[in-house]
Amino acid sequence: MAKDIRVKICGLTAARDVSAAVAAGASYVGFVFFEKSPRNLGLEQAAALALPVPPGVAKVALTVDADDAALDALTAAVPLDFLQLHGHETPERVREIKARYGLPVIKAIGVAEADDLAQIAIYARVADQLLIDAKPPKGATRPGGNALAFDWTLIAGRRWTLPWLLAGGLVPENVAEAIKLTGARQLDVSSGVESAPGVKDPALIRAFIEAATCS
Numbered sequence: 001m002a003k004d005i006r007v008k009i010c011g012l013t014a015a016r017d018v019s020a021a022v023a024a025g026a027s028y029v030g031f032v033f034f035e036k037s038p039r040n041l042g043l044e045q046a047a048a049l050a051l052p053v054p055p056g057v058a059k060v061a062l063t064v065d066a067d068d069a070a071l072d073a074l075t076a077a078v079p080l081d082f083l084q085l086h087g088h089e090t091p092e093r094v095r096e097i098k099a100r101y102g103l104p105v106i107k108a109i110g111v112a113e114a115d116d117l118a119q120i121a122i123y124a125r126v127a128d129q130l131l132i133d134a135k136p137p138k139g140a141t142r143p144g145g146n147a148l149a150f151d152w153t154l155i156a157g158r159r160w161t162l163p164w165l166l167a168g169g170l171v172p173e174n175v176a177e178a179i180k181l182t183g184a185r186q187l188d189v190s191s192g193v194e195s196a197p198g199v200k201d202p203a204l205i206r207a208f209i210e211a212a213t214c215s
């Protein structure tokens with residue numbers, strides 16, 4: 001087992017699936033706060049899912065261009081270890097959020113072509129970690145969680161100055177290849193461990209973590 005590989009299971013909506021992720025060895029569990037998502041959670045529901053997560057497994061809240069009122073309510077209600085910003089938050093907004101909530105920030109960067117990689121250096125100055133994801137397709141109703149992979153060769157051999165996660169279209173069958181090609185040590189998955197949008201499958205969660213950590 002590759003001990004230095006860390007997996008984030010994102011978009012969890014049921015206690016059974018949080019337990020499955022923790023038992024299978026996930027390093028992060030992700031909760032989505034975006035109304036148009038099939039994985040969207042209310043604050044009470046999220047708190048009930050987050051409270052039993054043991055120390056050592058990081059609880060991540062994913063938001064999209066959330067304002068202070070929404071983040072105040074979220075951080076007051078749900079015990080969290082990271083905020084993941086998955087919208088068009090500027091570098092200045094990332095700085096503000098870090099200062100206001102005292103939580104480390106994971107900033108998502110959407111990649112479809114080489115020009116998109118310029119964002120990496122910009123956000124590396126302000127975020128604690130980056131999540132390198134596929135850019136949403138035209139007409140998508142959400143900026144992530146679309147089961148879409150980007151061209152991994154765009155980041156092959158890249159030198160990184162901060163921790164980062166690879167995301168987008170990962171499944172148990174392709175995660176080993178993704179690690180080999182990109183050198184990623186952290187993987188984020190949502191659709192690839194679901195039986196339907198918003199419905200996680202514990203067997204797929206186990207298969208994904210095994211495929212990632214045994215690669």
Ligand SMILES: O=C(O)c1ccccc1NCC(=O)[C@H](O)[C@H](O)COP(=O)(O)O
Pocket residue numbers: 010011030032034037038039062064086133142143144145146147148149167168169170188189190191192
């Ligand atoms: O998952 C969502 O519904 C979602 C909604 C709004 C913004 C981001 C969202 N998901 C982002 C994630 O962290 C996903 O895990 C990541 O984009 C990979 O998704 P997938 O390709 O489905 O594994």
